[in-house]
Amino acid sequence: MMREINSDVIRQAVSELAIGAAHDLEPDILDALLAARDRETAPLAKNIIELLLTNADIASRERVPVCQDTGTCIVFVSLGQDVHVIGDLQAAIQEGVRIGYDEGFLRKSVCDPLTRKNTGTNTPAVVHFDIVAGDKIKISFLPKGCGSENMSALAMLPPSAGIEGMVRYVIERVVAAGSNPCPPVVVGVGVGGNFEKVALLAKKALLREVGQASERAEVAELEQRLLGEINRQGQGVHGLGGINTALAVHIETFPSHIASLPVAVNIQCHAHRHKEIIL
Amino acid sequence: MSLLRYNPEFLNNLKEVSLPLAADVLPTLAAGELVSLNGVLYTGRDQTHRRLCALLDEGKELPVDLAGQLLYYVGPSPARPGRVIGAAGPTTSYRMDLYTPRLLELGLAATMGKGARSPETRAAMQKHGAIYLASIGGAGALLAKCIKKSELVAFGDAGPEAMFRFEVENFPAVVINDVQGRDYYAMVAEQKKSEG
Ligand code: SF4
Numbered sequence: 001m002m003r004e005i006n007s008d009v010i011r012q013a014v015s016e017l018a019i020g021a022a023h024d025l026e027p028d029i030l031d032a033l034l035a036a037r038d039r040e041t042a043p044l045a046k047n048i049i050e051l052l053l054t055n056a057d058i059a060s061r062e063r064v065p066v067c068q069d070t071g072t073c074i075v076f077v078s079l080g081q082d083v084h085v086i087g088d089l090q091a092a093i094q095e096g097v098r099i100g101y102d103e104g105f106l107r108k109s110v111c112d113p114l115t116r117k118n119t120g121t122n123t124p125a126v127v128h129f130d131i132v133a134g135d136k137i138k139i140s141f142l143p144k145g146c147g148s149e150n151m152s153a154l155a156m157l158p159p160s161a162g163i164e165g166m167v168r169y170v171i172e173r174v175v176a177a178g179s180n181p182c183p184p185v186v187v188g189v190g191v192g193g194n195f196e197k198v199a200l201l202a203k204k205a206l207l208r209e210v211g212q213a214s215e216r217a218e219v220a221e222l223e224q225r226l227l228g229e230i231n232r233q234g235q236g237v238h239g240l241g242g243i244n245t246a247l248a249v250h251i252e253t254f255p256s257h258i259a260s261l262p263v264a265v266n267i268q269c270h271a272h273r274h275k276e277i278i279l
Numbered sequence: 280m281s282l283l284r285y286n287p288e289f290l291n292n293l294k295e296v297s298l299p300l301a302a303d304v305l306p307t308l309a310a311g312e313l314v315s316l317n318g319v320l321y322t323g324r325d326q327t328h329r330r331l332c333a334l335l336d337e338g339k340e341l342p343v344d345l346a347g348q349l350l351y352y353v354g355p356s357p358a359r360p361g362r363v364i365g366a367a368g369p370t371t372s373y374r375m376d377l378y379t380p381r382l383l384e385l386g387l388a389a390t391m392g393k394g395a396r397s398p399e400t401r402a403a404m405q406k407h408g409a410i411y412l413a414s415i416g417g418a419g420a421l422l423a424k425c426i427k428k429s430e431l432v433a434f435g436d437a438g439p440e441a442m443f444r445f446e447v448e449n450f451p452a453v454v455i456n457d458v459q460g461r462d463y464y465a466m467v468a469e470q471k472k473s474e475g
Contacts, residue, residue: 065356065366067420068354105359147370178394179464182416238393269416269417
């Protein structure tokens, strides 16, 4: 039996996700910032984390976006194979973004890559579809600013680079990013797959609840090691020092070709806006 | 539940600085110093910079005289009705590095954004006695409260990338590059290295 969902419902859900994400940080990132504040030893860094929490509080209460860069929209759709969408699903998502960014007073930050002319609607959103078992639709909404997105990097390492080469690469990229991506950051890492898969893994790693460990024990161990090493580099909050350059490192893996070790780093800022809904 | 516990007085204890910056105040601002800005500043990001430099290329006059002014790298979100502005925190500064030395030649006294500047921009700042400040990246809602007035100056068709004139009160920032050529981000990194 196919379950039917009208595309109007999806459009409405997406516009609410857009407005909600821009104004209300989720408990996972707020808890991570609170823990970072309590752990922080450098007074300036501690004060700045306090300001970031104050900022989140003002944003939510006064309906001002957490950050003016309300980002480009990345939408992950897990579409149950027993769902039939009545209407145009892709168009409903784009329309939801357009309405959300208009009615929510969010910044339109999408432009033609060559002419640089703003599209004026914050569309198109980047939409990724997964067909999964079941009769539900899960929509994960991740608006992403470019201070952090511009710090992304991808390398096709040789297998001989090994885990040590991969670790060095991730640390190098986070250090090179400096204060550009508004640390404390969440570091999304993709390992394996191929060229396009590894980038998607790094992005998907950011959908995990902040600080939730990988289900694979050896990957979870690597996440902890990377987090420790990144925070020992001393750049800290906004590059002004302290022990909280990163709040978490999330690694997603996928088998790769025997001749390849793809690694991708996708950094997310402290304004880690994400929302999801299951319809 | 209030999220706030630690030193809420923090913002009240910064060094007060008036804008535009007086020539004798600039040299007193040291890398690492926390300041609270009060007065008038101009804004601009990618498109405003591109267009300012295009005007210079054509030998035309700029919409404002930048001599002695502070240029803040920001692309605000739209204001809700009845509000002065939407969120308005700093954007990443290195994207302006290609253009900044030319504006410093015109006497621009200070720039403000977030993140490190290029060696060329740092050298140009030192040559012209200018400074660079970082404000609090990602604190756009909080910083909006420090903006008391916003007026379009030029390039309105560029939307959030237009040039605005802000009147600010107690706007917090950190001095990153001072007129002595010091760089606070580099100082933080150096200190960490010497601690091992
Ligand atoms: S990196 Fe994130 S917090 Fe910083 S300005 Fe960009 S969107 Fe905002």
